[in-house]
Amino acid sequence: MKLRGAGAAHLDYRLYRRLLYPLSVALFLCLGSAQAQTGASSAPTVQIGRAESAIESAKQAGAPGLAPESLLLAETALSDAQALLARRKSKDAERAALKSIRYAELSASQARYIMLKEAVEEKTARNAGLRRELLLGGERDKP
């Protein structure tokens, strides 16, 4: 009886070694991997969101008309990031999203620069016209 009991315990241990142990290790690894995947996928999602905002800001700054090349690069990089994320390539998606942000910021600053340059030219001409009209008694330039 005692021997049978010991034999049963031995069998349970062998069963554990052969089946339950690998199963519990596999389960542990799966859970760990899923957790890591969740943590990793939040970073590219955040970056993609930032890239979308940056592109929107660039558009509002006038980039479609004033800096279309860099805006197109930003939009292409954003599409790449979204495609890479769909293929679960989180690191690459994050890199592409960051690239998109950089190009969007470039297009926005380029657009702002061009707009300011035009404003300076316009004001310079307006001041010259005002000076002629008000101080020198001449006729103001027609716009």
Place this chain on the structure above:
Amino acid sequence: MIRPWLMLMLVCALPTVEAAGIPVAESVAQLTQEMDGLDREARDGNAAALERLQARQAIERLQAARARDQQAALEEAQVLLKTAEYSVKASQLKDQLVQLDRERDAIMVEAARRDAALARRETERLRLQVLAREEEQSQGIEPESGAMPAEQQAAAASATGEQARRVAEAKAKEAELARLEEELSAQMNARQDDYLRSRVVAGKTIYTLSATAFAPGKPALTAAAKDVLGMLSKKLKSSGRSWSVEGHLDALGDEAVNLQLSRKRADSVLSVLKSSGVPANKLSAKGLGSGKPVATNQSKSGRAQNRRIEIIQK
């Protein structure tokens, strides 16, 4: 005898050493040189400081990048450097715009001075004409000149009335020009942080916006003042209170004109606050002309204080 794992490590390390060689060093040197030039260009040190910092950090990252990341790091550094360049130039253009606004103000001040001088001369000329006519009329009732026919008397009275009206108009114009000149001078000396002041009276907050926030003699707000009001609107919105926007002016010129201009200025402020997110049902606007002065209207500084917008918590 070299062990196999050591051999494998050496083989893996070889391309890294090769790729981190001259081309990257050259790129880093060139980018650093451009970056130094940009820093010199941003003379005041604050122009596009964040963008320049980001570009410099990207160059440092390129220097430290592993072989497989170098291409991406180089592209990032180049893009950030270009962004910093545009930002520095934009900052310089902004300064130039401020200078051009000042130049325009100077032209307007000079023109207002000339107009005021002309108006003064015209007023004086008309005043002398009225005096001469009154003298003629007083002589006209003397016996030797004889009685003036009724039609001539009516014509003379009409002409006198017309001249008096023109004198009044010229005086109003002169007052208007004087205010324009004062507002232009004040605006040229104004700083952005002078636009808005706040105080608490009987537990209620009152924000006072000075007249330098407006285009001289006009109801339109300056771009800088709109920015200031945009920031204020966040406070007003978060307070959840109702606010009354009151326009005030000095006592120069015709009161009807003052009422109209003060009302329009209050409306401009209300419109900016509304567009910045303050609910329309929490705002109201009115123009009070010169009816509620806070200082004397006999001095320039007093008049400058009286020209204001008050945003009063209800």
